Amino acid sequence: MPVSRDFKERLFPNLEKITAHFKTPFHIYDEKGIRKTCKDLKKAFSGIKTFKEFFAIKALPNPEILKIMKEEGFGFDCSSIPELILARQQTNDPMDIMFSSNNTSQKEFEVAFNGCGSIINLDDISLIEKMPEIPEIISFRYNPGPERTGNAIIGNPSEAKYGLTTEQILPAYKKAVKLGIKRFGLHAMVASNELNEDYIVETARMLLNLAQKTGKELGIEFEFINIGGGIGIPYKPDEKPVDIYKMGKEITELFKGFALKNGYEPALNMESGRYMTGPHGVLVAKVINRKSIYREYIGVDASMSALMRPGIYGAYHHIEIPGKENSTNTEIVDITGSLCENNDKFAIQRELPVLYENDLVVIEDTGAHGHSMGFTYNGRLRPKELLLGIDQNVKLIRRKETEKDYFATLEFSEKNISL
Numbered sequence: 001m002p003v004s005r006d007f008k009e010r011l012f013p014n015l016e017k018i019t020a021h022f023k024t025p026f027h028i029y030d031e032k033g034i035r036k037t038c039k040d041l042k043k044a045f046s047g048i049k050t051f052k053e054f055f056a057i058k059a060l061p062n063p064e065i066l067k068i069m070k071e072e073g074f075g076f077d078c079s080s081i082p083e084l085i086l087a088r089q090q091t092n093d094p095m096d097i098m099f100s101s102n103n104t105s106q107k108e109f110e111v112a113f114n115g116c117g118s119i120i121n122l123d124d125i126s127l128i129e130k131m132p133e134i135p136e137i138i139s140f141r142y143n144p145g146p147e148r149t150g151n152a153i154i155g156n157p158s159e160a161k162y163g164l165t166t167e168q169i170l171p172a173y174k175k176a177v178k179l180g181i182k183r184f185g186l187h188a189m190v191a192s193n194e195l196n197e198d199y200i201v202e203t204a205r206m207l208l209n210l211a212q213k214t215g216k217e218l219g220i221e222f223e224f225i226n227i228g229g230g231i232g233i234p235y236k237p238d239e240k241p242v243d244i245y246k247m248g249k250e251i252t253e254l255f256k257g258f259a260l261k262n263g264y265e266p267a268l269n270m271e272s273g274r275y276m277t278g279p280h281g282v283l284v285a286k287v288i289n290r291k292s293i294y295r296e297y298i299g300v301d302a303s304m305s306a307l308m309r310p311g312i313y314g315a316y317h318h319i320e321i322p323g324k325e326n327s328t329n330t331e332i333v334d335i336t337g338s339l340c341e342n343n344d345k346f347a348i349q350r351e352l353p354v355l356y357e358n359d360l361v362v363i364e365d366t367g368a369h370g371h372s373m374g375f376t377y378n379g380r381l382r383p384k385e386l387l388l389g390i391d392q393n394v395k396l397i398r399r400k401e402t403e404k405d406y407f408a409t410l411e412f413s414e415k416n417i418s419l
Contacts, residue, residue, distance in 0.1 A: 003279060003364050007033050011388060012322040015284065015360055018386070018394055024286040024360070025302035027371050028386040028394070029060070031068060033280035034367075035390070038072040041272070044248030048255050050267035054098045056229050057083040059273025059368035060281070064387055064397040066090050069276070077229070077271035081111050084118065092116045098226070098271065100141065100187065102162055106130065121187050121226070125168045128175050137223065139185030140164050140172050144206060148190050157190050173214055184220055185269070186211050189228025193274060195239060197247035203227050204251045204268075208258045211266065221262075226269040227251075233278045235316050235365050242275075274368040281367025283307050283383075287359045296333045298355050303337030304344040305380040307366055308373050311343040318364045319346065324353035335361065339378045371398070376406055 003011075007030045011018075018028070038053075045051040054077040055069040066076065066086060075096035076087035087097045094117035101108055102123040109132050112118050121139040122128065143163030149156060157163075164172055173184065186207050191199060204227050211222040234241050251268065259265035283306055289299035309315040319335065321327075331354050335347040346363050355361070374382040381401035388394050 003030075003282060004033055007280065007388075008320075010392065011282070012362075014394075015322050015362075019284065019286070019360065022384065022386060022394075022396065024284055025300070025306060025383040026386050026400075027281055027283050027306070027366055027383065028388055029065065029277065029367050029397075030280040030388050032388075032390050034065070034068055034277055035072065037276055037280070038069070038074065040244060041276070042073070044244045045252065045268060047248070047252040048268045049259075049265045050224075052224075052267060052269050053276070054096075054226075054269060054271045055276055056271045056273030057086055058372060060277045060370075061086055061372050062385060062397055063089055064395075065277060070096075077273070078112075078118070081108055084111055084115075087118075088115055094118050094136075098139075098269070100271070102141075104130070106132070119185065121185070122172075123162060123164075125164055125172045125175075128172065128179075134179050134181060136181075137183035137185065138176050138181050139187050139224070139226065140169065142166075142169060142186060142188040142207065142210060144188070144190060148202075148206070160190075163188065169210065170214060170217060173218055173220065177218055177220065182220075184222050185224040185226060186214075186222055187226040187228065187269075189230055189271070191230045193232035194230045195232040195234060195242055197242045197244070197250075200227065200231060200242075200247055201250045201254070203230075204254050208254055212258065212262055215262065221264055222266045224267040224269045225255075226271065229271045229273055229275070231270075231272050231275040233274055233365060235318065237318060276368070278365050278368035281365070281370060283363040283366045283370060285361045285363065287355050287357050287361060290355070290357070295349070296331060298333045298335050298352075298361075300335060300337065300346070300361050302346075302363075302383060303339045303378075303380045304341065305337075305339065305374050305376060305378075306383050307346065307363060307370050308375065309369060310346055311341070312373075317346060317366065319350065319352060320362045320364065321353045321355065322360055322362060324359075327353035329354050335363075337380070339380055341378070376401070379406060381406060 054075040056077045070090040077098045078084045079101040097118035099112040099118040100121035120135045123141045141163040143157050145158045207225045285300035285302035288301050291297040304311045330351050337344040384400040385398035387397045
């Protein structure tokens with residue numbers, strides 16, 4: 001989906017000034033849009049007794065963005081040590097941090113338990129014995145297997161590496177009870193970038209039914225139900241966005257029904273990332289070359305190292321050319337970077353206004369899984385990140401990588417050993 005008209009109206013007229021100062025390429029994020037999405041999400045689930053979003057740090061791991069999330073009352077979803085460190089820069093409350101890793105190492109467990117701690121969400125029943133201590137609250141990630149279908153990104157649940165099977169759930173909570181744990185949660189995430197709100201409603205229904213069954217068998221109550229992330233955004237102009245209010249209304253009804261049957265209402269947690277920031281970021285690059293062979297290739301000064309989704313997933317990202325939005329002088333082109341890889345393309349056979357060197361190209365919906373999925377293959381380094389504030393000031397929130405950064409890990413003092 002093209003970025004919001006409001007974002008474009010504040011950004012596009014100022015791009016020449018911004019690029020003159022900061023130079024291309026860069027990701028730029030919209031604080032106003034991010035905060036509006038935060039407020040819309042809270043409003044959609046305001047009927048539930050306790051609702052909390054744990055922002056998926058993997059989507060956009062920048063402290064300035066996490067600061068916004070904290071100010072909006074959200075927590076953080078983490079699955080690695082660096083993400084735990086980022087979260088703890090914003091909060092000292094363990095209930096603000098959901099540690100939901102998979103294939104977890106002992107070192108990761110130690111960090112998750114130390115410091116201010118975190119909510120522990122285990123991905124496998126075998127990990128119970130590997131915890132360094134008994135947590136105050138525990139959750140397990142549920143994988144329904146053939147009972148549900150997934151989608152292209154996360155895969156079919158039966159083939160996905162995540163979570164406990166249906167048969168393992170009851171034994172897992174039995175073990176937790178035996179360890180003396182008295183606070184429980186239940187988690188699942190069975191699809192990613194899902195645009196069908198009914199699918200997410202069914203995930204909530206599935207977890208509530210499982211919580212009711214498990215709770216009755218073991219005599220426990222669930223403090224929260226976490227329906228995961230997975231709420232999608234419409235990358236293409238003709239795609240329909242998720243109706244967050246319809247989804248909120250139907251999930252709220254499920255929670256109220258659960259409360260009537262069970263005498264209590266758990267909190268609703270979710271861990272959206274893409275939905276929160278994806279539409280509120282763009283990658284701005286400049287045309288530096290044109291190549292005319294079997295196709296017309298437009299080379300820009302950003303590469304797949306800045307946005308790998310098109311290359312790895314074949315994902316579509318809408319592209320606009322500021323100042324040429326209504327141009328009828330168009331051509332069919334591939335928009336490419338400089339990697340020595342043929343999938344280093346932001347668009348393939350896309351109809352766009354005729355482009356010339358120094359034209360600005362705006363690649364949209366890069367506010368999630370854009371910079372964070374970047375890499376340094378071929379020595380192509382990741383670009384800077386900017387934030388367009390509510391006050392219309394633009395500030396640098398991450399500098400671009402340099403050759404010194406690239407070679408930094410080759411400087412070390414560790415001694416060799418003889419075999």
